[in-house]
Amino acid sequence: MARTSSTPDPARRNERSRQAILTAAAELATELGYAKLTIEAIAARAGVGKQTIYRWWPSKGAVVFDAFLAANENEAGGLDLPDTGDLAADLRALLRPAAEQLADPAFERVGRAISAEIQLDPTLLREYRARLLGPLLEVTRDRLRSAQRAGQLAEDLDLDLAVDLVYGPLHYRWLLGTGPIDQAYADAMVEALLRALRP
Amino acid sequence: MARTSSTPDPARRNERSRQAILTAAAELATELGYAKLTIEAIAARAGVGKQTIYRWWPSKGAVVFDAFLAANENEAGGLDLPDTGDLAADLRALLRPAAEQLADPAFERVGRAISAEIQLDPTLLREYRARLLGPLLEVTRDRLRSAQRAGQLAEDLDLDLAVDLVYGPLHYRWLLGTGPIDQAYADAMVEALLRALRP
Numbered sequence: 308m309a310r311t312s313s314t315p316d317p318a319r320r321n322e323r324s325r326q327a328i329l330t331a332a333a334e335l336a337t338e339l340g341y342a343k344l345t346i347e348a349i350a351a352r353a354g355v356g357k358q359t360i361y362r363w364w365p366s367k368g369a370v371v372f373d374a375f376l377a378a379n380e381n382e383a384g385g386l387d388l389p390d391t392g393d394l395a396a397d398l399r400a401l402l403r404p405a406a407e408q409l410a411d412p413a414f415e416r417v418g419r420a421i422s423a424e425i426q427l428d429p430t431l432l433r434e435y436r437a438r439l440l441g442p443l444l445e446v447t448r449d450r451l452r453s454a455q456r457a458g459q460l461a462e463d464l465d466l467d468l469a470v471d472l473v474y475g476p477l478h479y480r481w482l483l484g485t486g487p488i489d490q491a492y493a494d495a496m497v498e499a500l501l502r503a504l505r506p
Numbered sequence: 507m508a509r510t511s512s513t514p515d516p517a518r519r520n521e522r523s524r525q526a527i528l529t530a531a532a533e534l535a536t537e538l539g540y541a542k543l544t545i546e547a548i549a550a551r552a553g554v555g556k557q558t559i560y561r562w563w564p565s566k567g568a569v570v571f572d573a574f575l576a577a578n579e580n581e582a583g584g585l586d587l588p589d590t591g592d593l594a595a596d597l598r599a600l601l602r603p604a605a606e607q608l609a610d611p612a613f614e615r616v617g618r619a620i621s622a623e624i625q626l627d628p629t630l631l632r633e634y635r636a637r638l639l640g641p642l643l644e645v646t647r648d649r650l651r652s653a654q655r656a657g658q659l660a661e662d663l664d665l666d667l668a669v670d671l672v673y674g675p676l677h678y679r680w681l682l683g684t685g686p687i688d689q690a691y692a693d694a695m696v697e698a699l700l701r702a703l704r705p
Contacts, residue, residue: 419625426625465694468685471678471684472698475675476674479670479674482681483634483639484635485643486670492667499702
């Protein structure tokens with residue numbers, strides 16, 4: 308039997324509220340920065356009561372973290388890395404947008420807070436690894452494995468070390484501010500990576 | 507005129523108190539972890555009043571951070587990197603102790619808290635860069651410059667990118683737990699680095 312719009316499904320209403328809260332948290336974290344963000348402000352923008360947020364999340368950190376994961380999961384959309392056969396081009400297609408995101412002041416305002424929360428809370432680190440980092444590293448290893456099969460990388464390449472090389476230098480530069488982050492840096496890093504990883 | 511021990515120099519007494527506080531903060535941060543550490547506990551172990559600590563440092567974060575910098579400055583002792591002419595051996599001599607420190611559970615307890623504080627507080631990041639990271643990267647660039655002069659590295663090597671490659675992957679593995687950190691990892695990283703940096 309068809310539902311009418313005047314008898315909304317509670318599960319669907321819950322899901323709509325949850326999405327509104329995550330969207331509000333992501334927007335406000337970007338606009339205000341993490342420190343100035345409050346649960347009250349998230350509730351007001353999402354059009355829900357504070358208690359609705361506290362029913363699903365124990366703290367401001369938890370809801371902002373969830374919003375960050377949700378936004379990045381959507382953006383990554385299944386996390387397919389390109390495999391055109393041209394490893395250099397595919398690595399550039401991976402590192403250029405990563406550099407662009409890290410250099411974006413809007414990302415900066417929430418990214419550093421998220422990164423600090425992850426370090427201080429082992430539960431958040433586990434969730435970050437399970438939902439975002441793990442899948443990213445897995446598709447990266449898959450792309451490198453494909454290059455190994457094509458004879459472009461050494462057969463005995465340690466893929467775990469390789470992913471540290473792919474993401475570590477850019478992450479280090481962002482976290483500690485060792486230099487500017489731009490497309491030229493991403494491209495130069497790809498050149499260095501290929502030298503490091505080739506047979 | 508010689509001072510007697512019954513008329514202590516106030517400046518010297520201050521310095522002794524300051525050192526006792528830094529030592530107590532470093533010990534307690536390692537023993538208890540950052541979250542459980544209190545100013546009261548630091549004062550008690552250092553044999554000073556709480557007010558003495560608050561006269562010199564505005565917060566727990568500030569005193570623990572200072573203790574961390576002091577400990578690492580002393581350990582680094584002028585921060586001379588070896589220059590034996592053998593770049594592979596010298597990079598191993600750099601990355602093996604770094605890997606050992608990062609894998610040490612005692613360092614883990616305070617290192618993550620410090621790392622998070624640095625990300626949340628731009629003033630601490632500036633101080634960390636001025637007192638510890640900056641000098642470390644400078645001597646690292648010096649060692650790589652010497653290898654350039656010896657023809658072991660490309661003349662046009664971007665030294666800022668090179669130091670990100672030297673420290674970034676190890677730092678990434680430690681921060682996000684992407685794999686085990688041991689001597690074998692440090693050695694494999696040196697091999698990859700040399701391939702990346704050579705002409």
